[in-house]
Amino acid sequence: MTQPTSAAPCACGTSRRRLLQGAGAVSVAGASAALLSACGGRSSPSAASTAADGALVVPAADTGVGSSTYYRDAKIIVSQPQEGDFVAFGSTCPHAGCAVSEREGAVLVCPCHGSRFDPATGDVVQGPATTGLTVLDVTVDGGDLLVRG
Incomplete structure (x- = not known):
């Protein structure tokens, strides 16, 4: 990939280089769900x-104990820190x-700027x-989770 010749900021204050790096991150967004799921989901x-x-x-079966699952279309993350204890967060x-x-290990990570969050509470780490x-509010209903914002 050719690097841009200028790093001038765009209207939102982001350099073209950062924008192109972000575009690369978006191209692997589909793999992100697999990354979260690979941690036990x-x-x-x-x-x-x-x-x-x-x-x-x-x-509920999508998310194993100690893991998290990212639902791209719904823009949510579901974690199960302990057996039968489900929590959910908006993924924004x-x-x-x-x-x-x-x-990554014991934290949820934003791929854009590296912010890290506790998967049990959603708190910034x-x-x-x-x-x-x-x-988000989570209710267990049989084998399903009902998530409300």
Whole structure:
């Protein structure tokens, strides 16, 4: 890939180089779900569906104990820190709006600027984000999770 000759900022304050790097990150976004799922979840998470009351419905079996699953289309992350204890978060990073779509060891990671979040609470562990992920309500309904924001 040819590097741009100028690093002048675009209208949003991001250099062309950073923009192109971000575009490269977007091209691997599809692999991000597999990265999260590889940490104990299913290799291919099921698609989220919507219940009559508007709740997102995902299979509990998608997320193993100690793992997290990223649902790209629904823009949520589901974690199971302990057996039967499910938590969910909006995947939008509060720093710059990128999708928090990766898990590295014991933290959720935003691939754009490296913010790190606790998968059990959504709290920011390392910036540049200064606030945590949006916590969503999760209800276990048989083999499914109902996620409401």
